[in-house]
Amino acid sequence: MAPKRLPKRKATPEAPTFLKPAAKVEICSSSGKLPLPETLHDVKSSDHNDPPIKQPKQEEEFDETMNTDEEAGIMQKKDEELFSVHALVEIRFDEPSFREAWYVATIVEARGQGKFIVECHDLFVDGGVTFQPHRVEVDAQNIRLPPPETRFAAKFDLTDTVDVFHNDAWWVGSIVAVPRKSKPKYGVNMWSNHEMLEFDRSQLRPHHS
Template sequence: MPVTGGGDANFEVGAEVEVSTRGALFPATIIGKGSRATIFTVEYKTLKARSTTGRNKRKALKEEVDMAVLRPSPPRERSSYAFEPGDEVDAFYNDGWREGVIAITSAGSSKFSVYLRDLKRQLDFECPELRLHREWVSGKWVPPLEETIVSASKEAKAIKQEELSEGSLVEVRIDEEGFRGSWYAAKVVKVAGQDKYLVQFKGLRIDGDKEFLKEKVDKQNIRPYPPEAIIVDGFDLNEKVDAFLNDGWWEGVICKILKGGRYKVYFKESDEELVFEHCDLRPHQDWINETWVMASQRLNKM
């Protein structure tokens, strides 16, 4: 897992980074500088220090590392379930991101089988546990970020220009008691009439878990899958987000920022607060007039 931490990178106290150690990339925050210009003290977000008191609660691990094993935190990205066999990815396993390759994708399944190179093992992962693999080389991301952003933009425009058809990736809203405010990934099986579609969900199964649920939905309850490249380093208090829970995305609001890259989210429909990791949240977007609009953009227009 070659990582170049030098170059023109500017690592300041408070910067969000990833540390290459123990065969993986671990998210951390720079909390201090060492005696030399290339030495930094980091606090890990997922690794804990050994307890010296015998108590169950352990503090976040802090240690000094060299710049050579540091890189900035990569952009927040959400895949639109479009990974294919052979794709280079990072999989989140045992508190860190490990380099691997997509080995198998199953039609109708929300899981991907990934071969982890350092562990020499093949394991299954959900989409939120995967990201495109990139290297930080001489102060730049390889492959470059611009390609992903442009690709996502083109994808969104293509969706706007043509109607949903068989095979289109979508999200479906379930407007029933206990499900309001949630969206679920699905694939269009066929057009089932005027403004109606037969879809197969990627996470919801029928009784017995034998196969994925198929259902007819109205156009008003279906939208294209959101663009995959969304760059977010952190979320702000009172920011509107979607939280991944029970195989779906639920609309909520950040009500408290916790340590270790965690957030407490308030859900209006159920009047409850739950804690989520950063990787299980995404910026909230609305599909308005065949265009994706961020929550902040919508407020500015009102």
């Protein structure tokens, strides 16, 4: 009697690829000192190869006192360079009645801290025997350089703002009348007291601010 054939066993289907256990992978850092994590999608260096973390920049502390002192030093240096000894300048006084008047003077001494000794050209004091030019200490804020000289005499029109040499100083005013044959002088409204005065052309100049 012939032996019975056993039915063939069906081969066990191979497990899908996504179910197969992942092979253990050894990956080392470029320095070869420390092993890296095994999963490829999370590979990160663990031996200080990461880019440095930028720290927020700390704002520098502002020293207001130091800044003020530096600015004062810069201003003092500029004053000394601008107003040198023997320089021709114009000065004004702090008294309210004279704030609009600029007197011609010469710097004779720089005392520092923005202060200068000047000698006035048109103000004098009684020296006993003779009158001496008046010398006074003035702050730099009350000193200015004179305007540049012009080669040609300027012509002034109505409402022009001008400087007028009056009572030994330059004062500000506005032209309210121009010369005519019958009146060869300029009429000027003085800003200091709103008085209308007449002046020759030689007593006027373009306004210097």
